[in-house]
Amino acid sequence: MAEQTVAEVLTAATDSVTVINDINTNGKKSVHVGGTSEQDTDMSQDDINSTVQRNVDHIEFILEYTDPDVKGSSDSKTAYTGAVTTGKAYIAAN
Numbered sequence: 805m806a807e808q809t810v811a812e813v814l815t816a817a818t819d820s821v822t823v824i825n826d827i828n829t830n831g832k833k834s835v836h837v838g839g840t841s842e843q844d845t846d847m848s849q850d851d852i853n854s855t856v857q858r859n860v861d862h863i864e865f866i867l868e869y870t871d872p873d874v875k876g877s878s879d880s881k882t883a884y885t886g887a888v889t890t891g892k893a894y895i896a897a898n
Contacts, residue, residue, distance in 0.1 A: 810877040814884065817866040820859035821887040827856055828894045853895045860891040 827834045832844035837852050839845040845852070863884050868875055 808872060810872045810874050810879050813866060813869055813872060813874050814879060814881070817863050817884055820862045821883050823859045824856055824863075824887045824891040824894070827852060828890050849898055853898060856891045856894055860888050860895075863888050863891075 823836045826836050830839065830841075832847070832849075832852065833839040833841060834845070837845045837847045837855055847855075866874060867881060867884060867888075870876070874881075
């Protein structure tokens with residue numbers, strides 16, 4: 805199996821960025837927690853916060869990779885670090 809590139813590893817974290825940003829924007833209506841544009845999810849806020857935290861943890865883990873060297877790479881990580889900040893703020897506020 806070929807080794808992944810930094811770009812490929814970061815792409816693997818993009819779903820987590822999407823989940824965090826959507827929950828932050830749509831809250832209980834986010835499709836990532838079972839909501840719809842018309843109806844809130846039945847998930848508790850604690851469960852939603854756990855979902856956000858898992859995705860924050862995933863991104864933070866990816867950003868620390870050294871093989872390939874995501875941590876030391878000059879590739880833009882703005883979307884990923886921004887999602888971590890957003891996720892932590894969401895949890896603190898909810």
